[in-house]
Amino acid sequence: MDIMETYGEFVANTYARFPICLIGGKGAELFDENGKLYIDLGSGIAVNTFGATDEKWQQAVTDQAKRLQHASNLYYTGPSGELARMLCEKTGMKKVFFSNSGAEANECAIKAARRYSFLKYGEGRHTIITLKNSFHGRTITTLAATGQETFHTVFGPFTEGFKFAEPNDPSSLRSLTESGDCAAIMMEMIQGEGGIYNLSREFVEEAKRISDKKDILLIIDEVQTGNGRTGKLYSYMHYGFMPDIVTTAKGLGGGLPIGATLLGEKLKDTLIPGSHGSTFGGNPICCAGALSILSRLDSKLMEEVTHKSEYIISELIGSKGVKSISGMGLMLGIECERPVKDIIAGCIEKGVLVLSAKEKVRLLPPLTISYDELKKAVAILKEEIAV
Ligand SMILES: *Cc1c(COP(=O)(O)O)cnc(C)c1O
Numbered sequence: 001m002d003i004m005e006t007y008g009e010f011v012a013n014t015y016a017r018f019p020i021c022l023i024g025g026k027g028a029e030l031f032d033e034n035g036k037l038y039i040d041l042g043s044g045i046a047v048n049t050f051g052a053t054d055e056k057w058q059q060a061v062t063d064q065a066k067r068l069q070h071a072s073n074l075y076y077t078g079p080s081g082e083l084a085r086m087l088c089e090k091t092g093m094k095k096v097f098f099s100n101s102g103a104e105a106n107e108c109a110i111k112a113a114r115r116y117s118f119l120k121y122g123e124g125r126h127t128i129i130t131l132k133n134s135f136h137g138r139t140i141t142t143l144a145a146t147g148q149e150t151f152h153t154v155f156g157p158f159t160e161g162f163k164f165a166e167p168n169d170p171s172s173l174r175s176l177t178e179s180g181d182c183a184a185i186m187m188e189m190i191q192g193e194g195g196i197y198n199l200s201r202e203f204v205e206e207a208k209r210i211s212d213k214k215d216i217l218l219i220i221d222e223v224q225t226g227n228g229r230t231g232k233l234y235s236y237m238h239y240g241f242m243p244d245i246v247t248t249a250k251g252l253g254g255g256l257p258i259g260a261t262l263l264g265e266k267l268k269d270t271l272i273p274g275s276h277g278s279t280f281g282g283n284p285i286c287c288a289g290a291l292s293i294l295s296r297l298d299s300k301l302m303e304e305v306t307h308k309s310e311y312i313i314s315e316l317i318g319s320k321g322v323k324s325i326s327g328m329g330l331m332l333g334i335e336c337e338r339p340v341k342d343i344i345a346g347c348i349e350k351g352v353l354v355l356s357a358k359e360k361v362r363l364l365p366p367l368t369i370s371y372d373e374l375k376k377a378v379a380i381l382k383e384e385i386a387v
Contacts, residue, residue: 003021003033004019004021018344018348020032020038020348021033022038024052024053025040025051025052025053026051026052026053027050027051027052027053027054027366027368027369027370027373028040028041028051028052028365028366028368028369028370028373028374028377029051029052029373030052030353036351037351038348038351038352038353039351039352039353039369039373039376039377039380040052040353040365040366040369041352041353041354041355041363041364041365041369041377041381042353042354042355042362042363042364042365043251043364043365043366044255045224045250045355045364046192046224046229046250046251046331046364047250047251047253047254047255048251048254048255048366049227049228049229049251049252049254049293049297049366049367049368050254050293050296050366050367050368051366051368051369052255052366054254054292054368056292056296057254057255057289057292057293059292060288060289060291060292061256061285061288061289061292063288064079064284064285064288064289065285067284068284069283069284069285070280070283070284070285071284072279073277073278073279073281073282077282077284077287078284079282079284079285079287079288079290079291080098080282080283080284080287082287082291083096083098083260083287083290083291083294084096084098086291086294086295087260087262087294088262090233090294091233091234091246091262092242092264093246093262093263093264094263094264094265094267094268095262095263095267095268095271096260096261096262096263097112097260097261097263097271097276097281098258098259098260098278098281098282098283098287099249099258099259099260099261099278099280099281100257100258100259100278100280100281100283100286101137101249101257101259102136102137102221102223102224102247102248102249102250102259103136103137103138103139103142103259104137104139104249104259104278104281105223105247105248105249105259105260105261106136106137106142106145106186106219106221106223106247106261107137107139107141107142108247108259108261108276109184109186109219109221109245109247109261110128110141110142110145110184110186110219111275111276112245112261112263112267112270112271112276113128113183113184113186113217113219113244113245113267114126114128114161114183114184115270115271115275116183116217116266116267116270117183117184117217119270120215124181125180125181125182125183126161126181126183127161127162127163127179127181127182127183128145128161128162128163128182128183128184128185128186128219129162129163129164129165129173129176129177129182129184129185129186129216130145130146130147130162130163130164130165130185130186130187131147131164131165131166131167131187131188131191132147132148132164132165132166132167133147133148133167133191133194133195133197134146134147134148134164134167134186134187134188134191134194134221135148135188135191135192135193135194136186136221137223140155140158140159141158141159143155143158144158144159144160144161144162145159145162145186147164148194163176165185167187167191167197167199167203168199168200168202168203169203170202170203170206173185173203173206173207173210174206174210177210177214177216182214182216183216183217184216184217184218184219184244184245185207185210185211185216185217185218185219186219186220186221187199187207187219187220187221188220188221188222188223188224188225189204189220189222189225189230189235189236189238189239190224190225190230190235190326190327190328190331192223192224192225192331192357192362193224193357193358194357194358195333195357195358195359195360196326196327196331196332196333196357196360196362197326197333198326198327198328201239204239204241205239205241208241211244217244217245217266217267218241218243218244218245219243219244219245219246219247220234220235220236220243220245220246220247221247222234222235222236222246222247222248223247223248223249223250223259224250224331224364225328225331226246226248226249226250226251226252227248227250227251227252227293227294227297228251228297228301228302228305228329228367229251229305229329229330229331229364229367230305230327230328230329230330230331231302231303231305231306231309231328231329231330232302232329233297233302234246234248235328238328242264243264244263244264244266244267245261245262245263245264245267246261246262246264247259247260247261247262248260248262251293252290252293252294253286253289253290253293254289254290254292254293255289256285256286256289256290257280257286258283258286258287258289258290259281297367301367301368304367305329305330305367306329308330308365308369308371308374309328309329309330309332311371311374311378312330312332312363312374312378313325313332315378315379315382316334316378316381316382316385319382319385319386320385320386321336321337321338321385321386321387322334322335322336322337322385323335323336323337326360327363330363330364330365330367331362331363331364332362332363333357333360333361333362333363334360334361334362334363334385335359335360336360336361336385337385338384338385338387340356340359340360340361341356342384342387343361343381343384343385343387344356344361346383346384346387347380347381347384350380350383350384351380352376352377352380352381354381361381361385365377
């Protein structure tokens with residue numbers, strides 16, 4: 001039985017997979033079981049920050065695997081403490097809770113926000129406002145937080161206490177925060193799964209103003225936008241404000257599962273022993289990998305991300321079949337005349353892996369992709385868009 005047949009028989013059918021079985025790679029180059037090469041403009045959905053099998057990351061991970069793979073949170077281990085310190089030093093946040101995924105990072109943010117509000121204001125002030133068209137994860141609670149009706153069927157009853165504001169409409173945010181039952185506002189600075197939609201400066205400033213005035217916590221979901229993806233360490237940094245909570249995952253581990261919930265000044269003492277936990281959270285191998293990634297997301301690399309972004313945009317803007325380009329840094333959405341599934345299939349045929357987000361082509365290449373690879377891949381993408 002070959003690999004795809006085995007999946008067909010034994011793996012839960014939750015994904016519409018492309019008929020490719022990837023078995024290896026180096027940087028932005030991947031190869032499948034038949035030896036066919038691909039240039040990767042998806043990074044396993046913004047996960048492989050430095051591409052496949054990055055040597056420094058590999059060294060950090062294997063060194064830790066040889067030392068100790070897990071110890072439980074009943075004891076101290078080295079890497080998670082180091083990683084928490086580095087995250088706090090680079091952001092100004094005060095404490096970090098580690099989990100294993102983006103959904104769990106958001107679960108922790110929701111729990112921390114509700115606990116903060118409960119301890120300070122008592123019962124009932126628990127509503128969390130998120131945005132229409134957002135995506136916050138696949139657990140029952142993070143689905144409830146996700147502002148898309150299609151996710152709110154079949155699996156009910158869902159967690160209560162979420163309301164949805166219209167993105168980029170400050171008046172919608174104002175009216176939803178008037179009732180006094182609001183604990184937090186949670187949002188992505190660029191809606192990823194929703195189709196790469198950037199929040200406007202005006203909207204973000206209004207959210208911050210309301211948050212400051214009413215002690216409504218501002219939670220920024222940086223699961224996809226974080227860890228250098230947009231040309232800053234975290235995308236909120238483009239807007240010049242301090243969130244109360246930042247959640248991240250995907251690119252932080254460079255390919256290993258990790259989630260992190262960064263708690264600001266107001267929340268630094270909110271979580272106490274027994275209030276939250278995770279068996280694998282802070283796993284030393286995942287944290288060693290993340291330390292290798294995070295320590296190299298410096299201003300030089302961020303400039304490189306910005307330049308590569310400018311290159312992609314300059315190649316595609318005004319090119320045949322391209323209607324618009326959204327996003328920031330190496331998180332770009334390209335609205336095309338041709339159906340996105342045909343473009344993806346055409347690119348695969350020619351050895352380029354791209355993603356979709358709703359109706360758009362979505363690009364999330366490794367931050368370290370070479371200009372040579374980028375040039376080749378963008379030329380092929382341009383051809384396929386123009387068909
Ligand atoms: C992917 C994603 C999540 C969910 O992350 P998982 O690791 O799949 O649980 C949450 N929020 C955003 C913005 C995402 O892009």
